[in-house]
Each structure stands twice: as C-alpha cells, then as structure tokens.
Amino acid sequence: MSIIRQDPTTREWVIIAAERMRRPHEYNHPDETRLRAVANGPCPFCPGHEASTPEEVFRLPDSSGTGWAVRVTSNKFPALGDGGGLERRETGPLFREMDGVGTHEVIIETPAHDRTLAIMTDHEVADILTAYQARYRALRKDPRLKYIMIFKNHGEAAGTSLAHPHSQLVATPVPPMLLRRKYDVAVAHYDDTGRCLYRDIADEERQAKSRVVLETDRFLVFHPFASRVAFETWIMPKRHQPSFGQVSEEDLHELAPVLRRTLRALYDRLDDPDFNYIIHSAPIEDENKAYYLWHIQILPRLSTIAGFELGSGIFISTMLPEQSASVIREHHQASVDGAST
Amino acid sequence: MSIIRQDPTTREWVIIAAERMRRPHEYNHPDETRLRAVANGPCPFCPGHEASTPEEVFRLPDSSGTGWAVRVTSNKFPALGDGGGLERRETGPLFREMDGVGTHEVIIETPAHDRTLAIMTDHEVADILTAYQARYRALRKDPRLKYIMIFKNHGEAAGTSLAHPHSQLVATPVPPMLLRRKYDVAVAHYDDTGRCLYRDIADEERQAKSRVVLETDRFLVFHPFASRVAFETWIMPKRHQPSFGQVSEEDLHELAPVLRRTLRALYDRLDDPDFNYIIHSAPIEDENKAYYLWHIQILPRLSTIAGFELGSGIFISTMLPEQSASVIREHHQASVDGAST
Numbered sequence: 216m217s218i219i220r221q222d223p224t225t226r227e228w229v230i231i232a233a234e235r236m237r238r239p240h241e242y243n244h245p246d247e248t249r250l251r252a253v254a255n256g257p258c259p260f261c262p263g264h265e266a267s268t269p270e271e272v273f274r275l276p277d278s279s280g281t282g283w284a285v286r287v288t289s290n291k292f293p294a295l296g297d298g299g300g301l302e303r304r305e306t307g308p309l310f311r312e313m314d315g316v317g318t319h320e321v322i323i324e325t326p327a328h329d330r331t332l333a334i335m336t337d338h339e340v341a342d343i344l345t346a347y348q349a350r351y352r353a354l355r356k357d358p359r360l361k362y363i364m365i366f367k368n369h370g371e372a373a374g375t376s377l378a379h380p381h382s383q384l385v386a387t388p389v390p391p392m393l394l395r396r397k398y399d400v401a402v403a404h405y406d407d408t409g410r411c412l413y414r415d416i417a418d419e420e421r422q423a424k425s426r427v428v429l430e431t432d433r434f435l436v437f438h439p440f441a442s443r444v445a446f447e448t449w450i451m452p453k454r455h456q457p458s459f460g461q462v463s464e465e466d467l468h469e470l471a472p473v474l475r476r477t478l479r480a481l482y483d484r485l486d487d488p489d490f491n492y493i494i495h496s497a498p499i500e501d502e503n504k505a506y507y508l509w510h511i512q513i514l515p516r517l518s519t520i521a522g523f524e525l526g527s528g529i530f531i532s533t534m535l536p537e538q539s540a541s542v543i544r545e546h547h548q549a550s551v552d553g554a555s556t
Numbered sequence: 557m558s559i560i561r562q563d564p565t566t567r568e569w570v571i572i573a574a575e576r577m578r579r580p581h582e583y584n585h586p587d588e589t590r591l592r593a594v595a596n597g598p599c600p601f602c603p604g605h606e607a608s609t610p611e612e613v614f615r616l617p618d619s620s621g622t623g624w625a626v627r628v629t630s631n632k633f634p635a636l637g638d639g640g641g642l643e644r645r646e647t648g649p650l651f652r653e654m655d656g657v658g659t660h661e662v663i664i665e666t667p668a669h670d671r672t673l674a675i676m677t678d679h680e681v682a683d684i685l686t687a688y689q690a691r692y693r694a695l696r697k698d699p700r701l702k703y704i705m706i707f708k709n710h711g712e713a714a715g716t717s718l719a720h721p722h723s724q725l726v727a728t729p730v731p732p733m734l735l736r737r738k739y740d741v742a743v744a745h746y747d748d749t750g751r752c753l754y755r756d757i758a759d760e761e762r763q764a765k766s767r768v769v770l771e772t773d774r775f776l777v778f779h780p781f782a783s784r785v786a787f788e789t790w791i792m793p794k795r796h797q798p799s800f801g802q803v804s805e806e807d808l809h810e811l812a813p814v815l816r817r818t819l820r821a822l823y824d825r826l827d828d829p830d831f832n833y834i835i836h837s838a839p840i841e842d843e844n845k846a847y848y849l850w851h852i853q854i855l856p857r858l859s860t861i862a863g864f865e866l867g868s869g870i871f872i873s874t875m876l877p878e879q880s881a882s883v884i885r886e887h888h889q890a891s892v893d894g895a896s897t
Binding site for chain 1: 561562563564565566567568569570571572573574633635640647649650651668701703707708709712714715716724726728732733734735737738741752753755756757760763764771773780782784833834836853855860861862864866867868869870871872873874875876877880897
C-alpha cells in the first residue's frame, strides 16, 4: 500500500507509491521502462485482453451489444487503494503521514488502439463523459473520499505511459492544497460580492470577447486571462453546477461536441500536441454550495516545466491568450465555412 | 516587454513573455525549435563568442588572469526586464496585470562546453556559488524586486534548451504564491513554538537519521520526509541564515564540496540524471527575520509531471526517501573507502 505524507513546510500532501516502481533498477527512468515493457507485449487495453487489466468497475456496451465502447478498471499500479484507515500518524512532531487510502481508476476510452478524442464522433465522446460521470457519482458516496479528480494525459510530454486512449480518475482522502486555494478565493469572492466567482469570470470573458473561442447554450470555452501555458483552454458550464457529478444527461450530450471540437482545433492547429486535461470540481462535501463551478482545464504541453515553475509556482507562458484564442476562433470559423466538423 | 497577470481563481501570478517565442510557427514546440537553431550555430556560451551574449553583468577571471572562469549575462529571451513600472492595471474588475518588471540573468558556469557540476573541482563549484552570491547581493538593493530565485535546469527533461552548463537567476516584483505559502507556514510555526521551522526540521532529521545523507560542520543534506520525487535532496545551512545573500565566504567554501558531492552521488547512481535545483531564500524584505532558512532543493526529473500533479498540486513519488537516502549513503561510504571524491 502507498502512504501519504505531509510536507511540513507547505502542509501539502505527497503520495509515495513505492509499488508503482516494480523493480529497483527502474528508479532511473521508471516511466520509460514501463513503456518499453508494455510496448513489447500486447496492449492490455485492446479488446481480447480484458483479462490482463485489474477488476472492471464499469462498462458501456457497444452498439452491437456484444463488445464494449468504454471500460473502467482499477489502475494496475494504483497511487491510492482500498486498504487502510484515515488516521494520521506522527512519526515526530513535524512529520505526519497516513495510509494511501483512495481510488485510482483507468477509463479505457475506446476499443480502438489508435483513435484519439479529437477525431472521435460526438457519440463516442459522449460515451466517455458518461463513464466519467457514472464513476464520479458512484465514488462520491464513499465517506472516506474528499475529492474526485478526472484527468487525461495525452502524449509522452504529458506523462502517458500507454498509447491506447485512456483517462484516469483519482479520489483522495485529503483535499489538495491547490483545490483549497481555489476554493478559498472563490468563497472570499462570494462573501465580498454575493456572487459566484466563476460566473463573474464567464461574464467578464463574454464581455471582453477577445479570449472566447466557442459558446453554446450551456457552455463557454475560452483561453483564460492568466493562461499558464500557450493555448490553455477552459470549458465551463453556464448554469450553476459546482461538481461534475451534477451534470445532466442533456448537458453531457451538449458537452461532447464542445469538448471534441475544442480538442480537434488544437489537434489541427498544433499538429496533435501532447496535452493534459483536468476536470475540476468542488470538494465532495461542498457540492451543493454556491461558491464554485466545475470546469475542464486543457493544458497543451508545448514546453517543459522547469526549475523556475517548480521553485516558484509561477508559470512563464509564451503567448497571450488573446493571440491563441484568435488562432482557434479562425479555425472554428473555417470549419463552419468549409464543411462537417 | 513581457506582462504579469494575476489568475483570478488562485491569485497566483503568471508571466507572459510573448517575445520568448521568436517566430509565430514556433508555438508548436518553441523549446525544441530554439534548441535546434542554437545547435546549428556555434555555442554562444563558449569562449570566443562572448559578443553573442547580451550585456555581461559579472565575471570571475580564470587562474591565468586572461580568460574567465564564470560569466553572468542578461538572458537573451528574458521572462522579466528592466522597463515599466510596478502599477497594477485592471482590465476588468477581476483581471489584474502589470508590466513584466524584474531581472532574468544567465550564469555561465564554466568555459568548458561539456563539463558539468558533478565532475568539476571544488574550486570551480566555489566560483559558481561566488557568482550566484555576488548577483544576489547586487540585486537585493533594487527596491522594485521582492524575491530572488537562483535555479538550474540540467538536461532536456528539466527544461534546458542549451547544453553548455549554466544556471539562471530570476528576480520578481511580486512574491510567488509558493513562497508566501512556505513563509506563512514558517511564521505560524514560529508564533506557535518560538523556533524556526527549518531548524526544527533539521533537528528531527538528524534524530531520525534514516533520511540524512551527509553532514558537515555547517551543512546538513537529507532527502525530505515528504519527497515530491524519488531522490529529492535538500541542502540546508546549520546556522540561522534566511537568505542566500547572507552566506559568508567561509560558508561558500564549505558548501562547494557539499553540493559537488551531492550532485556526484546522483550522477553516479542515476547515470547523470536530468534535474532541477532551486535556491530558496526568504523574501528580500524579510531576510533579517527569524522565520526562514535558505536551502537548496534538488529535484531529479526521472518521471514526467502529468495531469494529476498539474491539477491537484499533489506529487506522486515512487520511492520512500528512506530508501533513496540509503542508496546515497552507501555511495558516499564507498567513495570514502575507495579514494578521492
């Protein structure tokens, strides 16, 4: 089992999952070693190899009814797992740790090894979002879990060790400091103004226009004012929904083409860039409050996170969001003028 | 000039340095493009090409007195620069920005293109530390600057775009949120206990022994309790010194072999790993207070920072610091038994 330790200088938690490193010599380049090991064998996420993944926790059937469209399984090298308790142990007055309790799942997005979200159909993307939400809703009932994060690593620079399209879900027994920070800022804004911070941001972005790239009845897509990286993109609902678990089926079917078109524009304009996306939600116990709005943050990984970012937390971006948004708006316009998409 | 914008959801600042991207097509992979461009020409950091770097702000002569041992110049693609003022502008009630005022310098560590800190002599390392400190002391007099960070990116995975050994110094007109966080935690500890948090951590590490890898009269080297990555290493002074600017010449000459041996152990055991190091100091205006201790944080980049880390701020490490510390202690023991080092 992994353990969770608190950094006494920041009070942030760190997960130490020593079993994710399978053999001692892997400490050199664990990700690459694992990637090579997997590349040499058959892909465990492809149809016919279902037995080589850990326990399946969710499945959507394909249209024929004989196979699957999306599968969710436990992670083979989980950062957090089911055993252990929530008690903190102090191994010294400053050194606090606890068991690595939580959930770490893999969403296998498609049976097709070489497919990717940007070139899927709306129906395929909707299936993936449906799987995300089913797992979010199932796990939020577990009283040990404080926060559920769904995210995707696409490409080596974004930390993928398996090529077959997949996303991940991690549920933690402690709230991440970054979430606490975002949440505290949102609560302070609500106390000051009586309004949701994210709603106000959406209103200002809509008024400024220059960073908005797409708008539908229910969703707004924009490049945020203080983008951390070039082409950072946020997708935000227009109605009040603190957590991704609250999204309705109608919302999901409108979100699917919005997410697909957003990823397709990046795929076309940046030549299938490596990227991460993160679905941010309120802490589970606060999902009925007025402060927060779930949102998808897409971070293309065009440059490397280096010492300055790691040491200060300040990112250095190389492009104004107004510039990148104009590139993407042009793309959407051309797609509409041209044909399909 | 670059601009600095505040993220309204975290209140953290982001630097947008659009001129770091020299041509529009570079937005795909700016770092790689620059690396290729530089690799095709002569190295601007090698002797004989001094004219191809921006203004030199510091130089240590070599032993012959005709050449240089260490040079410090302005960065050719600065994230922050000299023009502009400190006023914040609001482009909307939530959107705050300011000029990219500050300093961004490059410390060229040696005339030798293929050398690296781990295999230098103590004297060469002492020269680099002397240059760091001279620049720190010169810049802390600038009232516009709030924080000075010296850091190094070694290897592509750590964000280096130039092979010739170099470090960087960035001085910011706003305090980074991560520094504020570390500082607030340290002040709270001082208020609670009347003692410096970092001194207490050093005492606990010395008592636990299991994470300590090296100790000299003036310095303690250990793998921190909540290591963010495998083989994370901290070097901390034993005397009270909030800022790197306060280090004495005697301290520097003891620090040089400590830093070199620490990097050499990682070089030997992990096969010249990519790494970042960061010299953390107190905010400039607080460097005479009792709360903080400067320290060097070394982060080997053995795995990729992926969506979970970016979305939550929580790192997943693959090795207990007790395990990695024992590997490094063995190395130091073998070096002492064997010969030189």
